[in-house]
Amino acid sequence: MERVYGSFDIIVIGGGHAGCEAALAAARLGMDTALITLSVENIAIMPCNPNIGGTSKGHLVRELDALGGEMGKNIDKTFIQSKMLNRSKGPAVHSLRAQADKAAYSNSMRRVLEAQDRLTLIQFEVTDLIIEEGRIRGVKVHGDGIFHAKAVIIATGTYLRARCVYGEVSVHSGPDSLPSADYLTEALRREGIAMQRYKTGTPARIDGRTVNYDVMIPQHGDERIVPFSFTNTPEAVAREQVDCYLTYTNERTHEIIMENIDRSPLYSGFIEGTGPRYCPSLEDKVVKFADKDRHQVFIEPEGMYTNEVYVAGMSTSLPYDVQVAMYRSVRGLENAQIVKNGYAIEYDCFEGKELLPTLALKKVENLYSAGQMNGSSGYEEAAAQGLMAGINAVRKLRGQEEIVLKRSDAYIGVLIDDLCTKESHEPYRMMTSRAEYRLLLRQDNADMRLTPIGHEIGLIDDERYAAFCEKMEAVKREELRLKNTPVGADKRTQAFLSAKGSTPLKTGSSLAELLKRPEMTYEMLGELDDERPDLPPAVCEQVAILIKYEGYINRQESAVARFKKLENKRLDPEMDYAEIGSLRIEAIQKLNEFKPVSIGQASRIAGVSPADISVLMVYLEKRRRSREKH
Ligand SMILES: Cc1cc2nc3c(=O)[nH]c(=O)nc-3n(C[C@H](O)[C@H](O)[C@H](O)COP(=O)(O)OP(=O)(O)OC[C@H]3O[C@@H](n4cnc5c(N)ncnc54)[C@H](O)[C@@H]3O)c2cc1C
Numbered sequence: 001m002e003r004v005y006g007s008f009d010i011i012v013i014g015g016g017h018a019g020c021e022a023a024l025a026a027a028r029l030g031m032d033t034a035l036i037t038l039s040v041e042n043i044a045i046m047p048c049n050p051n052i053g054g055t056s057k058g059h060l061v062r063e064l065d066a067l068g069g070e071m072g073k074n075i076d077k078t079f080i081q082s083k084m085l086n087r088s089k090g091p092a093v094h095s096l097r098a099q100a101d102k103a104a105y106s107n108s109m110r111r112v113l114e115a116q117d118r119l120t121l122i123q124f125e126v127t128d129l130i131i132e133e134g135r136i137r138g139v140k141v142h143g144d145g146i147f148h149a150k151a152v153i154i155a156t157g158t159y160l161r162a163r164c165v166y167g168e169v170s171v172h173s174g175p176d177s178l179p180s181a182d183y184l185t186e187a188l189r190r191e192g193i194a195m196q197r198y199k200t201g202t203p204a205r206i207d208g209r210t211v212n213y214d215v216m217i218p219q220h221g222d223e224r225i226v227p228f229s230f231t232n233t234p235e236a237v238a239r240e241q242v243d244c245y246l247t248y249t250n251e252r253t254h255e256i257i258m259e260n261i262d263r264s265p266l267y268s269g270f271i272e273g274t275g276p277r278y279c280p281s282l283e284d285k286v287v288k289f290a291d292k293d294r295h296q297v298f299i300e301p302e303g304m305y306t307n308e309v310y311v312a313g314m315s316t317s318l319p320y321d322v323q324v325a326m327y328r329s330v331r332g333l334e335n336a337q338i339v340k341n342g343y344a345i346e347y348d349c350f351e352g353k354e355l356l357p358t359l360a361l362k363k364v365e366n367l368y369s370a371g372q373m374n375g376s377s378g379y380e381e382a383a384a385q386g387l388m389a390g391i392n393a394v395r396k397l398r399g400q401e402e403i404v405l406k407r408s409d410a411y412i413g414v415l416i417d418d419l420c421t422k423e424s425h426e427p428y429r430m431m432t433s434r435a436e437y438r439l440l441l442r443q444d445n446a447d448m449r450l451t452p453i454g455h456e457i458g459l460i461d462d463e464r465y466a467a468f469c470e471k472m473e474a475v476k477r478e479e480l481r482l483k484n485t486p487v488g489a490d491k492r493t494q495a496f497l498s499a500k501g502s503t504p505l506k507t508g509s510s511l512a513e514l515l516k517r518p519e520m521t522y523e524m525l526g527e528l529d530d531e532r533p534d535l536p537p538a539v540c541e542q543v544a545i546l547i548k549y550e551g552y553i554n555r556q557e558s559a560v561a562r563f564k565k566l567e568n569k570r571l572d573p574e575m576d577y578a579e580i581g582s583l584r585i586e587a588i589q590k591l592n593e594f595k596p597v598s599i600g601q602a603s604r605i606a607g608v609s610p611a612d613i614s615v616l617m618v619y620l621e622k623r624r625r626s627r628e629k630h
Pocket residue numbers: 013014015016017018019036037038039042043044045046047048049124125126127155156157158159160175181182184200201202279343344345370371372373376377378379382383429
């Protein structure tokens with residue numbers, strides 16, 4: 001007999017990176033929210049790499065923070081090493097990455113959840129969904145217990161019908177030997193929702209006491225740390241850091257793998273799911289890049305509470321005995337003791353065409369989904385989706401317009417648009433190359449792009465917003481000041497320029513013009529700039545980028561203006577494209593399958609050509625005119 005165990009406005013299924021952000025957003029926006037998860041001891045765990053951020057993933061975390069999410073603050077509290085990657089390259093690819101103390105990260109996030117008003121943490125496996133007349137009404141748990149809700153967010157990650165595999169071993173379990181969730185897939189299929197089977201993998205964890213670090217290359221963190229959260233200053237997050245270490249695989253390692261490749265579940269077909277091309281296993285790398293005689297291996301501490309270290313670059317699902325030989329063939333790991341062996345995990349997730357850009361599911365009203373469940377891979381990708389799903393579930397229940405960030409607004413916009421527009425057959429990992437407007441979507445200006453939206457939504461409070469506006473004012477003032485400060489071609493200037501190896505001036509110029517010179521930095525110009533105000537480093541960084549890249553930025557902004565024209569041409573989600581006789585069959589099939597919300601989205605669906613888009617626009621224009629006539 002069914003029993004009602006509770007009733008909430010919003011239920012989030014899953015306490016992973018997506019679920020935490022979704023639940024916090026919903027509760028902080030005033031909804032009575034429950035987070036139901038398999039294990040409250042394992043909140044926001046990192047079953048794979050012990051770090052947050054990295055190229056493009058660092059952008060996602062900063063964007064999430066600028067909108068009012070939690071991940072940035074949580075890693076600022078719990079990192080053990082932090083580094084700005086790609087500093088030698090342009091600002092578009094500068095990316096923060098921080099090594100996390102995994103246990104501290106999980107405990108800290110649990111404390112934030114438990115301290116949040118209107119948020120209830122509950123431990124259960126959700127086994128079914130309650131759907132009436134196409135709308136979600138709640139969830140079921142074991143023993144026919146029922147929790148009612150007006151909206152539900154699925155954030156079940158890598159747990160649905162999860163199977164862990166290494167060599168000939170196959171275990172029916174979630175990551176880190178946690179239970180798998182075996183019932184929800186059927187409930188989703190019952191609603192006609194298309195599911196697919198993905199896989200990902202992880203390397204072994206080794207006892208750090210058995211590693212010979214002396215023969216490896218230490219990798220230090222940055223001296224001056226840039227925090228992930230815009231609410232923090234470098235001084236506030238400064239701390240002693242640990243090192244990571246670099247070593248390499250070698251020909252012996254590759255031999256061991258090739259001698260046993262027939263025992264690899266990847267190559268024997270024992271694994272069904274499709275893995276991420278951009279996070280390949282070592283056996284994949286050795287087979288696909290046979291010409292390479294070595295691959296990088298980074299030894300990364302898992303936390304201050306343990307000796308365990310993560311062997312980045314050696315993800316594998318080879319048999320245990322092969323793993324032992326393979327790891328011990330690496331310089332510095334000759335005596336390595338495996339604490340946890342590497343494995344691959346298969347799990348069920350949605351096909352992207354089931355999702356709207358709001359992260360609502362098309363087939364069940366008020367049912368949303370976020371994270372690995374949507375076909376992405378990565379803590380950061382999951383957290384970003386969780387935040388958006390949480391925000392949109394709240395706005396839907398309040399009858400407010402849901403938030404869809406465009407590809408020109410944020411990496412989060414690129415991520416979600418790709419997930420629900422591009423046909424994908426492998427876990428989706430964010431990369432800077434996916435963002436066509438990446439010069440505008442830098443990690444340093446995430447607040448400029450998104451904090452006003454976070455404030456309007458209600459996740460950024462007035463105090464933080466005031467501080468943000470002050471910063472923006474300071475940036476504008478300083479940019480203007482540099483542009484309006486003349487510099488004469490006088491002795492002092494010429495001496496300064498020659499000292500910097502910069503071309504002398506022929507006529508007068510401005511500080512801003514000088515700053516545009518590649519060899520010039522904002523710091524250097526201080527020697528020539530007597531009126532310089534004392535400004536926070538984040539303001540100086542912004543001013544320098546805006547002036548130095550002004551030309552590129554302007555060009556990209558005009559490209560965005562063109563993009564928005566197509567993006568703002570809305571399409572009726574109920575439209576039957578078979579009505580448009582002159583459209584190609586393939587285009588009709590794809591458009592009816594994906595039901596795009598705009599011409600812009602339609603133009604990005606694989607199999608829909610620019611010619612099809614012209615046919616569609618002509619048809620829509622004719623229809624508009626004929627309707628105007630009647
Ligand atoms: C072995 C392994 C290797 C990985 N390798 C990589 C990698 O190389 N690169 C990379 O980018 N990412 C990798 N990942 C992925 C990364 O862990 C995920 O991207 C990230 O954790 C996804 O976050 P999420 O919130 O979507 O789901 P998860 O973090 O998986 O959290 C899902 C949550 O849902 C709960 N749950 C599930 N089903 C139910 C249910 N029915 N009822 C109640 N609660 C439920 C679980 O308890 C869990 O708390 C790997 C993951 C694993 C497991």
